[in-house]
Amino acid sequence: MSKLRTVIKRLYVIMVVGLVLFSCSKTAYKRTPEGIIIHPVEVAKDGAKSIKIQIVSDDIIRVKATPEMTMKERESLIIVKEFDNKVKFDVVEQEGVLHIKTAKLLVKASLQTGELSFYDLKGNALLEESSGSHKKFKPIEVDGYTGYTFEQVFESPDDEAFYGLGQHQSDEWNYKGKNEELYQYNTKVSVPFVVSNKKYGILWDNYSYSRFGNPNDYGQLSQFKLFNNEGVEGGLTATYTTAEGKIFAQQNEAEIDYEHLESIKNFPANFPFNNSRITWEGEIEAPESGIYHFKLYYAGYTSVEVDGKEVVEERWRTAWNPNTYKFTVQLEKGKRVPIKLDWKPDGGISYIGLKAFSPRSDKEQGKLALWSEMGQELDYYFIHGENMDKIISGYRQLTGKATILPRWAYGFWQSRERYKTQDEIVGTLGEFRKRHIPIDNIVQDWSYWEEDQWGSHEFDAKRFPDVQKMMDDIHEMNARCMISVWPKFYHNTDNYKALDARGYMYQRAVQDSIRDWISQGYIGSFYDPYSQGARELFWDQMKENIYEYGMDAWWMDASEPDILSNASIEYRKELCGPTALGSSTEFFNTYSLANADAIYNGQRSVDPNKRVFLLTRSGFAGLQRYATATWSGDIGTRWEDMKAQITAGMNFALSGIPYWTMDIGGFCVEKRYETAKEGSKDLDEWRELNTRWYQFGTFVPLYRAHGQYPYREVFHIAPENHKAYKTIVAYNKLRYRLMPYIYSVAGHVYFNDYTMMRALVMDFAHDKKVENIDDQYMFGPSLMVCPVYEYGARKREVYLPKDTKWYNAHNGRMLPGGQTIMADAPYEQMPLFIKAGSIIPFGPEIEYTDQKLDAPIKLVVYTGEDGAFEIYEDEGLNYNYEKGLFCSIPLKWDQTNRTLTIGERKGEYEGMVKERQFNIVFVSENSPRSIEAIKEIDGQVANYTGDQLLIQFP
Structure with a gap:
């Protein structure tokens, strides 16, 4: 009898399972023009009842999930792409699993559990959600706004590596097995985009405080x-x-x-x-x-x-x-x-x-896990790419293309904690011109207003008596001016009152009578950029008081927002909310994005063809579409801080935002440097620290010096006859000679979604050794940069990636790849290597980027491998490149035939140099040339009028 019951029970189970699977195939999913909606049969108490798989492109899949039966429609703050729903995809159900296929991807979705996995068309697994615990939701309510706290977990093989997540200061590189908190803070910029060495990236469309890795809070x-x-x-x-x-x-x-x-x-x-x-x-x-x-x-x-x-x-x-x-x-x-x-x-x-x-177990700790404090729905984009450039291109397809910055932005910027008077800033620029040190931009930092008028945007007339003359003087010296504008307003200013009257000011700081650090302390708050009206009024106030003088660029400081430094995260959320869109808990990380929107679209509304340029202390996914660069904040002046900028910059670049910079020399200064006397060990170290940092800073997307006292102008760091002074000036001049190369790479950033500061894993993914190299990177396709970040070091270890050859830039000698060497690093030189097959265009010595645009260009061909490069040129100051007004000149080196092809010029623009002289220099194993000596070498002359030329290696 018991056996009969067992048989009946088993038959009953089989029947139920069959009915469930039948039910799955009939009701568990729905096809839409853009994808699939699944209602899983098995739903945990805290799981997802609805999962939407949206086919964005052949390589991009959007996944939304909610513990509710219906999806909410919301406007994303980071996504700009209009989905056209025209991507072809096929759907086949096999044994309770949907197979969703595009021209590039296969997505498998379990109708039983809703678990997803992603494959290429060869069947190789790219990413799989963790079984049984892939999604979890918990209701949350803040200030009357409801939503969910949620997490998403994916499996990860042992040999996977993770990069991106923004810019952080713990000097971490590969995030595999690590934990990172994603919030904004002075020196910390969180971007919810992670790139894997397994040919995919995840863009996490959430704006709240989030975590990568362990979803829990640190324990006491x-x-x-x-x-x-x-x-x-x-x-x-x-x-x-x-x-x-x-x-x-x-x-x-x-x-x-x-x-x-x-x-x-x-x-x-x-x-x-x-x-x-x-x-x-x-x-x-x-x-x-x-x-x-x-x-x-x-x-x-x-x-x-x-x-x-x-x-x-x-x-x-x-x-x-x-x-x-x-x-x-x-x-x-x-x-x-x-x-x-x-x-x-x-x-x-x-x-x-x-x-x-x-x-936690190694397996659990090594998973790809993301947690967010608050959102309406779990929402992420899976981006597939055969290499990291393709993945980043997918990210920009979703969040917006990076613009080409004005040409002068790629030159040198000088700044200090602040220039206190009109005479100081004009006089400092004049000193650069007098000494013939290249410079394009001088920066007016904060406190140019009267002491109690923060947010007025008005200059203190006692210290800046004629602002128009100041701007005219700067422009007459062929330079530009950037000015610091905070989203902060003292409550007694007219601008505060105008914003407050329309409900555009955060109230809590004023209600709590929070005073800042100026003099006896003044009460104020920040405006709410999540309101369209607030953004427009904020720009109007800047336009009326600053832009009308002819200001060239904007420094959007404290955009975390830093309403009260060193407040707890909980109190910070109270100070910056509620926002016009909802709870500050939900929109905690995106202030800088909304603020950048205000200035970018504001300036383009009044000067639509003048390139906008912003520098901001915080950032988020999509920032690149607003002509915005981010700098690494008020970092310290220590060797460990310099080292941390290498990983910070590389990971920020792999977060999809191409323009990054730092305070060369660091911002916050140890007291021993403030009081260092001539001949002291501290002054010697200060000079060496700045020298090494300037060497490093020459090869990042934007090249700028800034900091507290001691002043960072090279003539304040050391006298003219000192090797620190000579070295810093020499690297500055090298940056300017490389301007045809740098500006061409900037063109590729826009047209090809390229990345200027390139971790080795981007270009040498086939070489497993590069995955954990955290102190070398490529600057463009040709230059491998190896900063020196230890005091007194005169050598450093350098890995030369395999399957190519490398030239030591300082002596021109060729070395085989696939080896680790001890590279010489004398005080005056940072190890720099050039990839064989590189074609680097050098310009003449200039003192500002618009100088000698028609001068001959020296093409230096580093032979040994095939190679190619494309010179890009445009007008430099406007958006005509968006209309197709630019030109490019393709260059190709054929190693077998020992021939350089200067291809036919494509395109044109007003003011284009139609007849250009190229001076070709070949570097080979038998003909080494140092990068310092190349400027003195006369090579083969080629007069180029736009038609193809062939140059034979003699």
Whole structure:
């Protein structure tokens, strides 16, 4: 009888499963003109009831999911593409799985669970959602606005690598197995786009605080058993020592959490931080064995030891602008190990924190996982590409093309924390011209207004008595001026009142009487750029008070927005909301994008054919369409900060936004440099640091120096006869000689969705060794840049990617690829290598980018491999290139026939140089030439009128 029941039960199960599958095929999905909507049969309590697969192109798939039965329509802040619904795709159901096929991709979707997987047409798996836990939703309500907190998890093979996510300062490169918090902060720019070495990228269309990797928040040290110096359980021994060496307080602390203005109130009352020292010492015992991921948040001088090993060598950050650094430690359950955090605050109020994630399995930690605090629906784009350029092209297809910046923007910019008067800024520019040092842009930073008139956009007449003359003087010296404009307004200004009267100002900062750091402190707030009316009024105010003088470019500072520095994230959200679109929790990360929209479209509305240029301290996906570059914020002036800019810049470029820059020399200065005297070790190091940083800065998309005192003008760094001065000027001049190359690459950024600052993994993906190289990159297709970031270093290790040959730029010698070498790095030179097959156009020595545009161009051919390059030219200041008014000259080197082809010119524009002289120089293994000597070499002369020329290698 029991056997009969078992048989009947099995038949019943089979029947139910069959009915379910039949039901799947009839009702579980719906085909639309643009894709498929699935209602999975199996839905977890926190899972997705509706999943939409939208075919954007043959290579791009959009996935939306919600725990509701219907989809909501919303306007994306980052996506600009109009979907035409004309992409052909086929749908076939096989055993409860939909096979959705385009000309490039196959997407499999389980009707039972809704799990998706992506394949190329050869059947190779590209990406698969994790089984059983791929999507999770949790309702959230903030300020009366509802939505969901959600996460998405994908499987990831062991050999996968992840890049992008914006620009962060922990000096991390490949994000495989790592964790990153995505929010905006001074020096931290979060972009929810990740690129894999497995031929795909994920664009996460969400604007809230998000996380990559572990979806949880970091835990306090109290998750461990903690023992003080006496071995007593309960906390570490925290010792607060004054500048005089006296112990002010000593107590047990189970948490080191003094990360923001609210939490620092927990420090011992009235402790004098200036020149003090605080240590946390004792032992730590893990509750489970494994790798713990620690996050150190620090300002001042900080180091950490665990089990007798220095896991964090001394790092520094100025007191008012903390940084995050991450490290991992292997701990064993039940084993007590010594731990010590040594902290010297270096100033008044300062910040410190140490937290950790508990262990996860390597497989779980290595997955591609994304979590967001708030959104209406889970929404992501899968972008396939045979290489990373194709993936980034797909990203820009969705979020907007990058513009070509005005030609002068690719020259040198000089800035300092601020020029205090009209005479200072004009006089500084005049000094460059007097010394014949190339420069194109001088920057007027903040505080040009009267002290209590922040946001008025009006110059203080006592210090800037004739703004029009100032602008005219700058322009007469063949330079441009960029000016800092914050989205911040003191509440007594007319501009604040005009914005506030229309409901365009965030209210909380004024309601809480928050005062800033100027003099006795003034009350104000930021405007809300999520309102179209607010953006238009903001631009009108800038136009009326600044643009009318002929201002050339805009520095949009504090665009995180930084309404109150070092506030907690929770209070920051209260200060910048609610927005015109909804809760600030939902729109926390996109302020800079909306603000850039205001200026870009504002200027084009009054001067539609004058190129816009913005520099912003924050950024988000889509920023490139607003002629906007991002700089890495108020970074420190330490060697570790310089090193961190390499990974920051490479990952930012791989986030799809091509224009990035940094403060050469760093912004926030250690006191020892401020007071350094001639002949001192500190001054020697300061000069070497700036020299190395200028060498590095020559080869990033935008080349600019900025910082607090000491001043960053080269003639303030060192005297003319000093090797620092000579080297900095030499690299500046090299940048300008490379302008035909640089501007051509900029043209490729627009027309071909190219990327200027290129991690080696972009061009040498076939070489697995490059995936974790975090301190070398390509600048355009030809130049491999190897910055020197250690004091006193006169050599550095360099890897030469395989399957090509390389020329040492400084001696012209050819080296085979696929090897690691110790490259010479004398004070005056940074290792620089040129890929064989490169054709690099050099211009003459000039002092500004519009000078000598008709001068001969020297074409330097680095033989040894086939190669090609395309020279791009246009008018440099307008948008006529969008109308097809530009020209290009294709260049091709044939190694077998030893022939350079200068191809037929394509296109034309007003003012084009129709007859140009090329001077061709060949570099070979038997004919080495240094990049410094090339300017003096006379090669073969070719007079070019637009028709094809063939040049034979002699």
